[in-house]
Amino acid sequence: MTGEDSLIARYFRPLATDPGAFDLTDDAAILKQKGDDIVVTTDAIVEGVHFLADDPPDTIARKALRVNLSDLAAKGTEPAGFVLTLALRETDDAWLTPFAHALGEDAARFQCPLLGGDTVATPGPLMISITAFGRVLPGRMIRRAGAEPGDRVVVSGTIGDAALGLEILKGRAAALASDAAARDMLVGRYRIPQPRMALAQAVRDHATAAMDVSDGLAGDLAKLCAASGVSAAIDAASVPLSDAARALLANGTASIESILSGGDDYEILCTLPENRFEAFAAAASLAGVAVRSIGTVIAGPAVPSFIDAQGREMALKSLSYSHF
Amino acid sequence: MTGEDSLIARYFRPLATDPGAFDLTDDAAILKQKGDDIVVTTDAIVEGVHFLADDPPDTIARKALRVNLSDLAAKGTEPAGFVLTLALRETDDAWLTPFAHALGEDAARFQCPLLGGDTVATPGPLMISITAFGRVLPGRMIRRAGAEPGDRVVVSGTIGDAALGLEILKGRAAALASDAAARDMLVGRYRIPQPRMALAQAVRDHATAAMDVSDGLAGDLAKLCAASGVSAAIDAASVPLSDAARALLANGTASIESILSGGDDYEILCTLPENRFEAFAAAASLAGVAVRSIGTVIAGPAVPSFIDAQGREMALKSLSYSHF
Numbered sequence: 001m002t003g004e005d006s007l008i009a010r011y012f013r014p015l016a017t018d019p020g021a022f023d024l025t026d027d028a029a030i031l032k033q034k035g036d037d038i039v040v041t042t043d044a045i046v047e048g049v050h051f052l053a054d055d056p057p058d059t060i061a062r063k064a065l066r067v068n069l070s071d072l073a074a075k076g077t078e079p080a081g082f083v084l085t086l087a088l089r090e091t092d093d094a095w096l097t098p099f100a101h102a103l104g105e106d107a108a109r110f111q112c113p114l115l116g117g118d119t120v121a122t123p124g125p126l127m128i129s130i131t132a133f134g135r136v137l138p139g140r141m142i143r144r145a146g147a148e149p150g151d152r153v154v155v156s157g158t159i160g161d162a163a164l165g166l167e168i169l170k171g172r173a174a175a176l177a178s179d180a181a182a183r184d185m186l187v188g189r190y191r192i193p194q195p196r197m198a199l200a201q202a203v204r205d206h207a208t209a210a211m212d213v214s215d216g217l218a219g220d221l222a223k224l225c226a227a228s229g230v231s232a233a234i235d236a237a238s239v240p241l242s243d244a245a246r247a248l249l250a251n252g253t254a255s256i257e258s259i260l261s262g263g264d265d266y267e268i269l270c271t272l273p274e275n276r277f278e279a280f281a282a283a284a285s286l287a288g289v290a291v292r293s294i295g296t297v298i299a300g301p302a303v304p305s306f307i308d309a310q311g312r313e314m315a316l317k318s319l320s321y322s323h324f
Numbered sequence: 325m326t327g328e329d330s331l332i333a334r335y336f337r338p339l340a341t342d343p344g345a346f347d348l349t350d351d352a353a354i355l356k357q358k359g360d361d362i363v364v365t366t367d368a369i370v371e372g373v374h375f376l377a378d379d380p381p382d383t384i385a386r387k388a389l390r391v392n393l394s395d396l397a398a399k400g401t402e403p404a405g406f407v408l409t410l411a412l413r414e415t416d417d418a419w420l421t422p423f424a425h426a427l428g429e430d431a432a433r434f435q436c437p438l439l440g441g442d443t444v445a446t447p448g449p450l451m452i453s454i455t456a457f458g459r460v461l462p463g464r465m466i467r468r469a470g471a472e473p474g475d476r477v478v479v480s481g482t483i484g485d486a487a488l489g490l491e492i493l494k495g496r497a498a499a500l501a502s503d504a505a506a507r508d509m510l511v512g513r514y515r516i517p518q519p520r521m522a523l524a525q526a527v528r529d530h531a532t533a534a535m536d537v538s539d540g541l542a543g544d545l546a547k548l549c550a551a552s553g554v555s556a557a558i559d560a561a562s563v564p565l566s567d568a569a570r571a572l573l574a575n576g577t578a579s580i581e582s583i584l585s586g587g588d589d590y591e592i593l594c595t596l597p598e599n600r601f602e603a604f605a606a607a608a609s610l611a612g613v614a615v616r617s618i619g620t621v622i623a624g625p626a627v628p629s630f631i632d633a634q635g636r637e638m639a640l641k642s643l644s645y646s647h648f
Contacts, residue, residue: 025547025550026399026468027398027536030363033362034357038354040354040355040440041353042455044409044453046446046448049446075352083366087368087370118366122370123373124446124451125448127446131407138356138357143346145349226349227350
């Protein structure tokens with residue numbers, strides 16, 4: 001058995017609980033046909049770009065899977081499994097053991113088993129690329145396209161926490177150093193996203209369009225509106241903030257712009273007909289996920305506007321994070 | 325539009341010809357249910373590991389897709405599409421234009437459209453990770469498991485050329501420098517695999533077990549045998565070699581070991597009942613792909629043996645390439 005095979009057998013075979021994974025001993029996996037469409041999403045995370053070199057390996061594993069699960073939830077689908085590409089500089093047991101253990105825990109937690117993968121050597125940064133699969137009744141995936149003028153714009157959870165957590169890790173939000181609980185919460189939001197799987201059915205049942213907020217609320221809403229051929233007017237004061245983010249905004253450590261365009265939120269952004277909002281909110285409440293109406297879809301091609309408490313349109317220099 | 329979005333729109337949207345790709349404007353793609361099982365395979369290539377930094381970008385694109393297509397062919401399946409993760413240091417038009425163009429050509433040639441992907445920045449080596457999908461009637465994927473004692477062991481094409489091509493690129497096969505045609509053929513076999521899609525149906529119709537030869541014939545056969553719970557006796561002289569490889573073997577530039585364990589062949593290795601070999605060979609001939617019987621599956625747990633022209637078992641120090 002080569003080093004690569006024994007690495008796979010040791011760390012990853014225990015995660016391959018689906019019969020279609022063939023215990024990771026074949027060249028391919030099978031997603032059985034069950035009359036569903038298969039939803040496919042892929043997201044990679046790179047050391048020094050999407051996570052920091054000294055982030056704990058268990059949080060890196062969870063982030064790699066959860067950023068993909070977040071997409072599946074926002075599309076209104078149930079997870080069916082994932083494949084993992086892992087580019088490593090070396091096989092370091094002290095890193096791989098907690099990485100694989102946490103990945104297995106999350107795979108079980110979210111019922112998304114490992115189906116296959118590839119482990120390659122790299123002289124460069126660690127990189128974890130995951131392609132995740134969901135199942136949905138034919139034609140029922142919720143797309144970015146579909147928002148209609150008059151729809152409510154709704155977002156889950158709170159916005160901006162992860163971007164502030166990254167600022168803290170980079171040493172640029174010193175005002176928080178004195179409040180350990182707030183600091184830990186924000187760093188946790190950066191390191192370990194909470195994919196809103198519990199909202200998937202409510203999204204599927206009620207949303208006209210949806211996506212997850214990964215690159216910044218302002219930019220992601222602009223993408224959803226562009227795909228739907230609409231615009232939106234957002235009441236900036238309605239955007240849900242954590243107490244920690246609100247405090248940082250109040251004392252000037254954080255700007256509203258960094259919150260609205262910061263990225264890494266992994267919340268669900270969706271649009272709903274007015275008469276569906278109550279049922280959606282009730283379903284979200286049952287699922288234990290906070291949701292907030294933040295504005296309205298309007299006609300036209302304009303980039304969505306964010307309106308401040310004085311009724312003025314805010315000028316956002318940057319809408320979202322971009323790699324290039 | 326961010327740099328990442330315009331990069332995707334400019335280079336990759338033209339490749340997204342399948343309606344399930346939504347023109348790359350959504351967070352996920354759809355593989356429509358058609359009553360087939362979906363076969364999933366994933367393989368990544370890393371600069372400096374699987375390809376060389378100065379390899380032409382069009383060959384890198386083709387290799388990235390074809391190493392995955394080779395898996396689909398060996399599993400007896402027809403391509404349905406792929407997702408691409410591209411980790412780039414910079415957005416260099418002179419590199420991306422031929423890369424995307426060649427990827428689009430191969431996607432069309434092999435009827436395997438781009439469904440989605442992720443483009444990320446990296447400070448390290450280029451990396452291309454592809455997850456490819458095939459369709460097959462339920463339960464009909466050909467696995468590594470399934471070989472039976474008495475089956476023939478069959479391989480397509482020729483073995484060892486790509487490993488010799490890499491030796492040439494690394495300047496370690498000087499004897500070939502004088503024969504430009506042979507050198508170009510071997511280097512071409514390293515840079516641009518020929519996935520044996522034309523054999524997929526014959527594999528599906530006749531093979532008891534199959535895989536592609538990517539890490540070296542000896543090691544890959546050992547994996548197939550282990551998955552099937554059998555062994556094999558291989559007549560080393562029957563292993564099909566190109567004229568160029570045969571000449572290098574004769575003059576001592578290449579060793580039989582480097583040919584049998586060299587990797588990057590991307591040929592199909594399969595096992596067939598004796599009474600199916602003639603029909604398989606006829607189907608391969610119609611498809612224009614050479615196939616050769618190289619030995620027999622035997623009972624037992626032993627690592628497959630390679631027998632030389634004098635009837636002696638060869639001692640192979642290394643069975644295959646391993647990253648770790």
